[in-house]
Amino acid sequence: MKARALLTGLSLAAGAGVCVAALWAGPGEQPWTALQEASWPLLALALAVAVAEPLLRAVRLRVFTRALDGRLSLWTSARITLVGDFAAAITPSRLGGEPARLCALIRAGLSSGAAGAVLLGEFLTDLCALIFLVIVALGLSGSGAGPQAVWPSVALLAGGGAAIGLALRWPSILDRLWTPLSSRRPTAWALRKAGLEGFSPGRWAAEVRGRSGVLLAGRWRGTAVGGICALLHTTARFAVLPLLTAAFAVPLDLRSAILIQxxxxYGLALVPTPGGSGVPEIAFAAALSLSAPSAPVGLLLILWRFLTFYLGGAAGGVVSPGLFYAEGRRA
Structure with a gap:
C-alpha cells in the first residue's frame, strides 16, 4: 500500500511539475496579465460546466437504477459517480473507476447483475453521445474535414462495443473461459473476501444481459432520459477547453479543441501510471502550442487540467471518505 501511494504521489507530482514548468517556460508567458485580461464570466461558465458534468452523470445513474427498481438518492448517485472519478485518478490507466463504482453500487443495495447492467447502459449511451458529438463538431467546424474524418475512430469504438455485446450474448463461452480461473485458490479467496462466494462470470454475464434488456428496451423512458444526460455530460466535458480559450481570446477552432481533448x-488508458505522470500535460501543451502559438499555454493547461481531472478526483476523495479503500480491502 505504501509503495502504491508513493507511486501515485510521484505521478501526480510529475503532472503538477509539468504544469508549473509550462506556466513559466515560454518567453511570451505572462499568466497574471492574461488573467487580468480574461473574460471572467466565461471562466465562471467553464467552472459551472465542469461542476455540472458529474452531476449529469449522477442524474443518469439514478435514472438507470430506478429503471431496475433501485432506490438511490441523487446524493448517493453523486457520491458513487465521484468515487469512480477518484478511483480512476489514482489507478494505473484509469482502470479503477468502473470496479469501484460496481462495488459501490452493490454496496448501495443493487444486485451484481443490475449494477453491471447500469454500467453497460452508461457505456452504450456514452458511446452513442460521443459518436454523435464528434460527427457534429467535425461537420460544423468549417475546417474542410467533414464527418468522414472520424469514421476510423467510430469504427474502433463500435468494434469495442460489439465485442462486449458478443461476450454478453454467449455467456456460456465466457463461463468456460473463466471457470478454471475462478476455481483457483487466490481468485476464490478474493471473491470470498468480497462477499461473492459462488460467483460465476458466466451466470453474472447472463444476468447482466437480462437486466440490460429490461433497461435498454423495457424501460424506454428511463433509457431516453439517460441518453439525454449522456449527451449533455459529454458536451459539457468537451466544452471546457473551448470556453477557456474563448475567455482568453485564443483562436482555437472547435475541431482542434474536440480532437485534442x-x-x-482516451489516450490516458495507454499510460500505465496513476494520473499520467505528466504525459497528458505534455501532450496538451504540445498540441495547443501547435494549434494556437499565441495562447498562454501554461495558464490554460493548469485551468483545464484542474477542471477536467483534479476537481472531480478531489471531490470524490472528499465526499466518499474510505469507500474506495474499504472496498479494496474487502477484495
Missing part, C-alpha cells in the same frame, strides 16, 4: 481523455 479526445486524444488526451
Amino acid at each position: 479526445m486524444a488526451i481523455f
Whole structure:
C-alpha cells in the first residue's frame, strides 16, 4: 500500500511539475496579465460546466437504477459517480473507476447483475453521445474535414462495443473461459473476501444481459432520459477547453479543441501510471502550442487540467471518505 501511494504521489507530482514548468517556460508567458485580461464570466461558465458534468452523470445513474427498481438518492448517485472519478485518478490507466463504482453500487443495495447492467447502459449511451458529438463538431467546424474524418475512430469504438455485446450474448463461452480461473485458490479467496462466494462470470454475464434488456428496451423512458444526460455530460466535458480559450481570446477552432481533448481523455488508458505522470500535460501543451502559438499555454493547461481531472478526483476523495479503500480491502 505504501509503495502504491508513493507511486501515485510521484505521478501526480510529475503532472503538477509539468504544469508549473509550462506556466513559466515560454518567453511570451505572462499568466497574471492574461488573467487580468480574461473574460471572467466565461471562466465562471467553464467552472459551472465542469461542476455540472458529474452531476449529469449522477442524474443518469439514478435514472438507470430506478429503471431496475433501485432506490438511490441523487446524493448517493453523486457520491458513487465521484468515487469512480477518484478511483480512476489514482489507478494505473484509469482502470479503477468502473470496479469501484460496481462495488459501490452493490454496496448501495443493487444486485451484481443490475449494477453491471447500469454500467453497460452508461457505456452504450456514452458511446452513442460521443459518436454523435464528434460527427457534429467535425461537420460544423468549417475546417474542410467533414464527418468522414472520424469514421476510423467510430469504427474502433463500435468494434469495442460489439465485442462486449458478443461476450454478453454467449455467456456460456465466457463461463468456460473463466471457470478454471475462478476455481483457483487466490481468485476464490478474493471473491470470498468480497462477499461473492459462488460467483460465476458466466451466470453474472447472463444476468447482466437480462437486466440490460429490461433497461435498454423495457424501460424506454428511463433509457431516453439517460441518453439525454449522456449527451449533455459529454458536451459539457468537451466544452471546457473551448470556453477557456474563448475567455482568453485564443483562436482555437472547435475541431482542434474536440480532437485534442479526445486524444488526451482516451489516450490516458495507454499510460500505465496513476494520473499520467505528466504525459497528458505534455501532450496538451504540445498540441495547443501547435494549434494556437499565441495562447498562454501554461495558464490554460493548469485551468483545464484542474477542471477536467483534479476537481472531480478531489471531490470524490472528499465526499466518499474510505469507500474506495474499504472496498479494496474487502477484495
